[in-house]
Amino acid sequence: MSDIAARTRSERQVWAAPGSSHDRLVRLSSIVLPVAIGVLAAFLVMAPLTMRGDVSFLLDKNKVEVAKERLLIQKALYRGEDGKGQPFALTAGNATQKSSSEPIVKLSELSAAIRLPDGPASLIANQGRYNMTTEQVMMDGPVLFRAANGYRLDTQNSIVDLKTRKLQSGGAVTGTVPQGRFSANAMKADLETHIVTLDGNARLRIVPGRAK
Known part of the structure; x- marks a missing residue:
């Protein structure tokens, strides 16, 4: 193995070693991402209940089917x-x-x-x-x-x-x-x-x- 290849492999091992910055980032993401997903899901569920105001729409009477019998x-x-x-x-x-x-x-x-x-x-x-x-x-x-x-x-x-x-x-x-x-x-x-x-x-x- 050449000196350059050995040096590159050594740097990668150090970056992925336990306690490194990459290791800390992975541990932090495993905590933060599930919490963020839970907060987003709760917001999507509660949003319709907290919205205020009326919803309006236009209806074309020429395109509406009218029941002939009650x-x-x-x-x-x-x-x-x-x-x-x-x-x-x-x-x-x-x-x-x-x-x-x-x-x-x-x-x-x-x-x-x-x-x-x-x-x-x-x-x-x-x-x-x-x-x-x-x-x-x-x-x-x-x-x-x-x-x-x-x-x-x-x-x-x-x-x-x-x-x-x-x-x-x-x-x-x-x-x-x-x-x-x-x-x-x-x-x-x-x-x-x-x-x-x-x-x-x-x-x-x-x-x-x-x-x-």
């Missing part, structure tokens, strides 16, 4: 009682309510189960609107009513009052009663007493032997 329910069920305390149940595949202050609920695939003195009855429609305040159902499109003893009503765009059990059609109606079949341009019906009032082009075909 409440959308699948497989909705509404229960109530009529003026005589008889229960009814209104079910729907989907129910949509725009706001909590609006009592109108839009229904699809709706059906109503009503208990009448002579047995259960049902109302079926594709879609409609239920007023939770008046408990009236405004049904759009075809409406089917089925009750005991062969009572059947087929009509369009009808309004049913679940409290009074009365139905008013908004279009042509056909039906079947124990006495026979009937048709008319419009109809009012008391679903409980089975009293039907026909209006416009009323026709009734009575089956002999059934009329009382």
Whole structure:
């Protein structure tokens, strides 16, 4: 080994020897660096709690998605009682309510189960609107009513009052009663007493032997 190489190696050994300035620097760093990291971490955690002032931002209303429905329910069920305390149940595949202050609920695939003195009855429609305040159902499109003893009503765009059990059609109606079949341009019906009032082009075909 040359004298220059030996001298360089000796200087490095002295610089790295225990108790040298480098050794003291390493020991000091092993203490100071962890403490500094702990202080920095504590500052980052506490900074959001000590910040004051409001944070503001601008929102472009043209780029914000607005919910079209406030409440959308699948497989909705509404229960109530009529003026005589008889229960009814209104079910729907989907129910949509725009706001909590609006009592109108839009229904699809709706059906109503009503208990009448002579047995259960049902109302079926594709879609409609239920007023939770008046408990009236405004049904759009075809409406089917089925009750005991062969009572059947087929009509369009009808309004049913679940409290009074009365139905008013908004279009042509056909039906079947124990006495026979009937048709008319419009109809009012008391679903409980089975009293039907026909209006416009009323026709009734009575089956002999059934009329009382």
